[in-house]
Amino acid sequence: MKTSELRAKDVAALEKEVTDLLRAHFGLRMQKATQQLTNHSQLRKTRRDIARAKTILTEKKKGAAK
Numbered sequence: 764m765k766t767s768e769l770r771a772k773d774v775a776a777l778e779k780e781v782t783d784l785l786r787a788h789f790g791l792r793m794q795k796a797t798q799q800l801t802n803h804s805q806l807r808k809t810r811r812d813i814a815r816a817k818t819i820l821t822e823k824k825k826g827a828a829k
Contacts, residue, residue, distance in 0.1 A: 764812055769819045774827070777820040784813045 769777065788809040794800035
């Protein structure tokens with residue numbers, strides 16, 4: 764997901780996005796463990812999407828606190 768798309772969301776939507784990404788990442792890890800994952804680059808992509816969403820969420824929370 765692009766950064767501009769994440770910045771357009773509010774805090775609640777970002778929190779939901781992070782939980783959805785974490786569940787997707789867990790599913791990919793389970794597929795890898797059972798040798799069902801064919802595209803291993805998805806793991807890296809979801810991990811970076813999680814980090815990107817968490818970073819923007821933190822920025823928004825700190826901006827709202829000011």
